[in-house]
Amino acid sequence: MSLRLRVRFSKIGKIRFIGHRDVARVIERAVRKVGLPVSYSQGFSPRMKLSFGLALPTGYESEAEFVELPLVTDAVLDAGPVIVCRSGAHAPCEHEPAAAPPSYCTIAGALSEALPAGMEVSAATLTEGRGTSLQAAVHSCGWQFEIVDLDATSAAKAVADFLAAGTVVTERVHKGETVSSNVRPSVEVLQVVGCSDRGAVLSAELSATPRVVRPGELVPALAPAHEMGIARRTHQWTSGAAGRAEPAVPAMCAQRHKETISG
Amino acid sequence: MTTLWPRLEPLLPRVSKPARYIGCEDGMQRPDAGPHLTSWLLAYPDTYEIGLPNQGLQILYELLNERPDASAERTYAPWIDLEAEMRAVGLPLFSVDTHRAAGDFDIIAFNLSAELVYTNVLNCIDLAGLQVRSAQRGDADPLIGAGGHCAYNPEPLADFVDFFVIGDGEEVVSEITEAVGAWKRTGKRPGTRATILRDLAGIEGVYVPAMYDVAYDGPALAAVTPKHSDVPALVAKRTVADLAEWPYPRRQLVPVTEVVHDRLSVEVFRGCTRGCRFCQAGMITRPVRERPAAQVREMVTAGLERSGYDEVSLMSLSTADYSGIAELVRDTVTAGGAGGNDTAGGADANRISVSLPSMRVDAFTVDVAAQVSRARRTGLTFAPEAGSWRLRQIINKLITEEDLYGAVRSAYSQGWHRMKLYFLTGLPSEMDPDTEAIAHLADACTRIGQEYTKRASVTVSLGGFVPKPHTPFQWFGQNPPEELARKVRLVRSALGRNRRVQLKWHDPAASTAEGIASRGDRRVGAVIEYVWRKGGTFQEWSERFDLGLWEEAMAACGLSLDWYVHRHRDEHEVLPWDHIGAGLHRDFLWHDWQDALAGHGLPDCRWTPCYDCGACTEYGIEHMVASPVAPNGGSQGTGQDLATGHLVPVELRPRQLAGAGAPSGGGA
Numbered sequence: 046m047s048l049r050l051r052v053r054f055s056k057i058g059k060i061r062f063i064g065h066r067d068v069a070r071v072i073e074r075a076v077r078k079v080g081l082p083v084s085y086s087q088g089f090s091p092r093m094k095l096s097f098g099l100a101l102p103t104g105y106e107s108e109a110e111f112v113e114l115p116l117v118t119d120a121v122l123d124a125g126p127v128i129v130c131r132s133g134a135h136a137p138c139e140h141e142p143a144a145a146p147p148s149y150c151t152i153a154g155a156l157s158e159a160l161p162a163g164m165e166v167s168a169a170t171l172t173e174g175r176g177t178s179l180q181a182a183v184h185s186c187g188w189q190f191e192i193v194d195l196d197a198t199s200a201a202k203a204v205a206d207f208l209a210a211g212t213v214v215t216e217r218v219h220k221g222e223t224v225s226s227n228v229r230p231s232v233e234v235l236q237v238v239g240c241s242d243r244g245a246v247l248s249a250e251l252s253a254t255p256r257v258v259r260p261g262e263l264v265p266a267l268a269p270a271h272e273m274g275i276a277r278r279t280h281q282w283t284s285g286a287a288g289r290a291e292p293a294v295p296a297m298c299a300q301r302h303k304e305t306i307s308g
Numbered sequence: 309m310t311t312l313w314p315r316l317e318p319l320l321p322r323v324s325k326p327a328r329y330i331g332c333e334d335g336m337q338r339p340d341a342g343p344h345l346t347s348w349l350l351a352y353p354d355t356y357e358i359g360l361p362n363q364g365l366q367i368l369y370e371l372l373n374e375r376p377d378a379s380a381e382r383t384y385a386p387w388i389d390l391e392a393e394m395r396a397v398g399l400p401l402f403s404v405d406t407h408r409a410a411g412d413f414d415i416i417a418f419n420l421s422a423e424l425v426y427t428n429v430l431n432c433i434d435l436a437g438l439q440v441r442s443a444q445r446g447d448a449d450p451l452i453g454a455g456g457h458c459a460y461n462p463e464p465l466a467d468f469v470d471f472f473v474i475g476d477g478e479e480v481v482s483e484i485t486e487a488v489g490a491w492k493r494t495g496k497r498p499g500t501r502a503t504i505l506r507d508l509a510g511i512e513g514v515y516v517p518a519m520y521d522v523a524y525d526g527p528a529l530a531a532v533t534p535k536h537s538d539v540p541a542l543v544a545k546r547t548v549a550d551l552a553e554w555p556y557p558r559r560q561l562v563p564v565t566e567v568v569h570d571r572l573s574v575e576v577f578r579g580c581t582r583g584c585r586f587c588q589a590g591m592i593t594r595p596v597r598e599r600p601a602a603q604v605r606e607m608v609t610a611g612l613e614r615s616g617y618d619e620v621s622l623m624s625l626s627t628a629d630y631s632g633i634a635e636l637v638r639d640t641v642t643a644g645g646a647g648g649n650d651t652a653g654g655a656d657a658n659r660i661s662v663s664l665p666s667m668r669v670d671a672f673t674v675d676v677a678a679q680v681s682r683a684r685r686t687g688l689t690f691a692p693e694a695g696s697w698r699l700r701q702i703i704n705k706l707i708t709e710e711d712l713y714g715a716v717r718s719a720y721s722q723g724w725h726r727m728k729l730y731f732l733t734g735l736p737s738e739m740d741p742d743t744e745a746i747a748h749l750a751d752a753c754t755r756i757g758q759e760y761t762k763r764a765s766v767t768v769s770l771g772g773f774v775p776k777p778h779t780p781f782q783w784f785g786q787n788p789p790e791e792l793a794r795k796v797r798l799v800r801s802a803l804g805r806n807r808r809v810q811l812k813w814h815d816p817a818a819s820t821a822e823g824i825a826s827r828g829d830r831r832v833g834a835v836i837e838y839v840w841r842k843g844g845t846f847q848e849w850s851e852r853f854d855l856g857l858w859e860e861a862m863a864a865c866g867l868s869l870d871w872y873v874h875r876h877r878d879e880h881e882v883l884p885w886d887h888i889g890a891g892l893h894r895d896f897l898w899h900d901w902q903d904a905l906a907g908h909g910l911p912d913c914r915w916t917p918c919y920d921c922g923a924c925t926e927y928g929i930e931h932m933v934a935s936p937v938a939p940n941g942g943s944q945g946t947g948q949d950l951a952t953g954h955l956v957p958v959e960l961r962p963r964q965l966a967g968a969g970a971p972s973g974g975g976a
Contacts, residue, residue: 059313060564062326067565074562074616077644090684104321159616161332161564 048121050081050114050128050149052156053168053293056107057277060163064103068164069095072112075159079152080131082120098179098281098292099186102259107278109187111179111292113172126171128152137171140298146170153301167295179292182283185233185252190260191274192267193244200237200245203267208235213266228266231258243274250282312399313407319393327565328356329390331382331404334562334615337369338406339379346489348372348380348481349403349413349450353420353428354848356384356404360561361569363623364456365419367556368477378485381405381413385428386435388845388852394435401435410436414488416450418469420458423825424818424847426465427840429454433468440837442470442518447501451488451508459515460545460592461777461885463532464825466517467833471508474515474888475545475592476578478554483511509539513546515888522830527871529829532887544889545592549929551578551599555607562615571619571663572611576604576636580625581931582668583910584693585704585900586732588776589625592890594923595931596914601632608643612660618644619661619686627664628671629914631935637662637679659683667691670707672715677722688719691730694738695745701907702737704900709749716753720760729753729766733795734773734787734819736904743795746770747802747809754808765808770796772819774826778890780900782883785876786823789855792816817855821847823873824858829884832872835861893922 056068063071073093076083085091098111120129128135128149137147153166160166176182192200207213213229234250247267251258264273282289320326341347350369352359359365365382372380381403386394394400401410410416416436418429430440433452439445442452454465455473462472473480491504502518509516519539523530534541548554560572577598580590599607608620620640622630630636644660662679663686672690680686692712694700700707719727731746750768757764772792775781787795796813803809824832838861839847846852862869877883879898886894896919900910913919914931924930 059330059332062320062330063332063564064327067327070566070570071564076616077618078613078616104326161334163332 047174048116048118048126049172050083050116050152051146051168051170051172051293052112052114052153052166053291053295054110054112054156054160054164054166056101056105056110056164058106058163060161061106061275062104065097065100068101068110069097071161071164075156076114078159079155081114081152081156082117082129083114084117096178096180099183099253099257101278102261105259105276105278108167109278109280109291111281113179121171128171130155138296138298138300140300141296145294146172148296148298150296150298150300153296157301167301168293169296169301170293179281179283182292183253183281184284184289185250185282186257186278187280187282188249188251188260188276189238189246189279190249190264190276191241191243191246192264193272193274195245195268195271197237197240197245199268200247204235204237204247207232207263207267213263215262215266217262226256228258228262230255232263235263241274244271248279250280310409310412311407312402312409315397315399316402316407319390319397319399322393323389324387325357325565328384329386329402329404330564331407332564333360335557335559336405336561337373337380339373339381341379341406341408341412343492344377345379346377346415346485346492347413348378348485349383349410349416350380351383351410351416351418351432353385353418353425353432354422354846355387356563357565357567358848359384359419360563360567361573362419362421363557363573363575364477366561367554368417368481369561370557370559371478372481372485375482375485377489381408383410383416383432385425385432385846391431391435391845400437401432411438411450413450414492415453415484417453417455417473420454420456420465422848423458423464423822424853426825426836427844427847429465430468430837430840431845434840440468440840442468445470445501447496447498451504453484457589457592458825460588460888460890461827462515462517462888463830463884464828464832464836466830468837470505470516470518472515472517473546474513474543474890476548477546478548478556480511480513480546484508484514487511506536506539513544515543517830520887527868529882529884531882532884542887542889544926545891547891547927547929548578549597550932551575551597552603555599555603558610560611560615562617569621570617571621571661572608572615572617573621573623574604574607574611575599575623576627576630577624577933579931580629581913582626582629583704583900583912585702585780585904586693586735586773586776587625588779591779591892591897593625594891594921595929596629597932598631598934601636601934604636605639605643608640608660612644619663619684621663621665623665626668628668628676631933633671634673634675634679637664637676641679641682661686663687665689667715668707669715670711672718674718674721677718677724681722681724685724688724688727689730690715690727692749693730693732694735694742695731695747695749696742698907699735699738699742699745701909702904703732703735704904704910706909709752712749713752713756716756720757720764725757725761725763726765726767727753728769730769730771732771732773733799734792736781736784738795740798743798744802746799747804747806750803750809751806754806757808765810767810767812768799768803770799770811770813772814772816774819774822776826777883777885778888778892778897780897780904782827782897783877783879783881783901785874786819788874789816789820792819815850815853818847818850818853820869820873821853821855821858824862824869827884828872831865831867834865835867838864889926891921891923891926893920893926896921 094115096113135152138150141148149169153169156166212227216225231252238248239246260276350365369380372378383403433440452470454469459472487507505516508514509519579593579596644658661684669690693705753766775784793816844857
């Protein structure tokens with residue numbers, strides 16, 4: 046039996062400028078600080094076995110990042126189950142719904158404390174068995190993004206035109222080469238949801254197939270003269286037993302918050 | 309206090325590695341700014357990933373922020389892409405902590421670790437919105453300071469930097485804070501900038517170039533003399549006597565993005581008396597001051613727990629010389645709570661990797677290698693520095709071929725597949741057989757490696773020797789770039805088709821430019837300014853370096869490259885750094901230079917009688933070492949291992965007292 050701790054975290058503010066490899070390093074250090082019993086690869090150069098959801102482009106914000114941490118099995122006690130860390134034993138949170146997988150809000154809090162400002166762990170749940178990798182399981186992502194200096198009316202018209210089109214070809218730079226492709230099939234939902242002090246705010250649901258499209262690729266088609274402001278991932282969707290589901294939903298328990306955890 | 313972040317943020321999506329500019333490190337401080345605080349902006353004039361790990365800067369960052377009357381933030385040179393964006397919108401240089409404008413600070417203090425960053429210093433001053441020349445800055449402008457090893461020859465930057473700190477900074481930054489604080493409280497009134505500069509010149513270890521007149525005699529320097537009677541004729545370095553009183557950094561900055569040394573660093577001792585004659589660090593940081601072993605262990609344990617790192621660097625100029633190094637490495641490996649027993653099938657994941665920079669080959673024993681290899685193996689670099697025993701005697705790097713092979717054998721037998729060997733070319737008296745011997749050593753190392761693994765290989769890294777101030781080789785004329793390039797070719801052809809040896813070399817042209825700044829006088833300032841104005845920033849970076857620009861600048865300023873770089877100096881020449889005191893008697897250096905040419909070695913005074921170089925006697929301080937004898941395996945100055953070494957015996961004469969004249973056979 047393999048046990049994994051599934052962690053949901055955010056990346057908001059200045060920290061949005063660190064890259065995917067940086068995130069992995071920051072999380073490794075946080076895991077060591079908390080003393081989580083995470084298993085390592087074998088051999089002469091053991092590495093922590095982390096597996097992430099879909100990579101987030103550098104500079105994008107997110108409130109729905111996921112990482113799975115495989116646990117050393119004998120560190121999880123059956124009664125509870127309780128996870129034994131270097132700093133102490135953590136039992137599942139009593140405040141969370143009983144039907145959901147066991148949730149460890151004190152671990153979430155300790156991880157948040159160990160992570161840089163702007164990265165906060167909103168859920169840490171226990172998963173059993175060897176499922177598909179998160180990266181393969183995620184079929185679409187929810188986004189919110191700004192288009193700078195664009196008013197809501199123009200944005201609404203641009204969205205309507207976009208959705209009415211059968212194909213929307215945009216260019217992007219891939220491995221140093223400019224590639225053009227049709228992004229329309231990946232756009233499942235696109236709408237204007239309001240305005241920020243920088244411009245129009247849109248939300249979108251973008252499918253991960255046939256290829257992962259990011260909001261930045263839509264902006265040149267929607268408003269060629271405008272730049273994208275801040276884009277934030279709000280969801281990563283997988284197929285669940287009853288329709289779509291997220292790998293973990295934010296825990297409601299107050300114990301996960303940084304400010305409530307001492308030391 | 310106003311933050312520039314809202315103006316910086318929209319620029320970041322357009323530049324490479326934006327995480328360089330956000331701060332957010334674990335250990336970052338967000339100090340207040342206010343009229344009651346003397347605010348320092350500690351600047352590293354190269355990219356963030358090079359500058360962040362710098363320990364000197366981090367120590368001062370903590371010390372200053374602990375003071376109730378000071379605050380300190382940090383800045384690094386923005387890469388050219390961000391610089392272009394900043395200049396386009398008029399955004400000035402900023403701190404990474406609170407993103408305040410550099411011009412808002414009372415002091416901008418640069419760390420000078422290498423000469424080729426000098427043009428970046430000017431660029432940073434300019435990006436701060438200030439005049440680059442000290443004389444043109446106003447009363448209310450920040451004071452520009454500089455410290456670090458390159459400050460031991462401050463003259464090339466004398467026209468741009470208001471004050472230099474010579475030596476250890478731990479104590480002197482407090483004195484500077486108090487002086488500048490007092491001036492700040494009077495409102496920095498018009499006309500008082502000269503007053504604060506004169507006050508700073510009165511602080512021990514502080515050099516204020518504007519307080520000195522420079523006289524020339526044709527191309528030669530005649531004298532550097534103080535303008536006022538209360539300004540010292542010789543600015544002597546500051547030395548912290550006891551490292552145990554300074555357990556810093558306590559909260560090492562842990563960056564959120566990759567940097568060059570991404571690990572916990574603990575300084576185990578400062579100073580080195582091995583006496584390698586090319587090594588400026590070893591000469592200017594004497595005497596040896598070891599940190600007590602218990603404090604090192606404490607800093608390792610606390611640092612690992614706080615940072616989440618799984619690798620520790622035990623730092624010094626020659627870490628294997630630390631008293632009790634094998635035990636320290638053993639304890640460090642398990643400092644993360646790992647078990648002491650080796651598990652089958654690989655290393656314990658909780659073990660802490662130990663990295664030992666500046667490892668002397670004669671001390672890298674099987675014991676030390678075995679301890680290090682219990683965790684993830686770190687990269688290994690050995691520095692024989694010269695290929696032949698003859699030349700190693702000249703440079704006083706008295707390690708035998710057997711010492712090297714012993715270390716290499718230790719490493720291969722403990723599971724390493726490759727290692728790096730570092731050599732200098734263009735050393736005094738170097739002849740072609742000396743250079744070719746590098747290939748012979750490398751080849752012999754790979755043969756040893758093949759006894760243990762089919763994958764055995766070595767990387768040979770060649771650096772062109774640049775003579776440095778305050779060393780016995782300060783009088784030596786540097787090899788021209790063509791000669792350095794020829795020596796690289798010599799090694800390459802001597803290696804033949806040995807595919808187990810990978811050859812790398814430092815650009816000889818860059819060594820030439822480094823030579824201009826290394827031993828330059830105040831006139832070289834115009835050259836640095838010329839190169840900077842022509843866009844020559846980030847000269848440490850090979851893709852940005854341009855020797856042609858430096859040659860053009862020298863010509864434009866009427867200066868001769870040959871005269872500054874390639875010329876041998878004689879005993880009585882006034883050197884541009886003669887008014888800066890590194891604690892070393894000038895005649896000690898001269899005699900050591902003569903001894904070098906005669907092939908005479910000099911023992912390590914840590915474990916043998918004092919030969920009075922000046923570093924201790926002038927300051928009333930002493931070595932602080934825990935062990936009265938050299939660590940196992942060390943041969944130099946101890947008589948150990950010498951008989952088993954090489955056919956040529958080491959000559960370790962007791963030195964005559966300095967001033968007693970050159971020994972016989974010591975002619976140049």
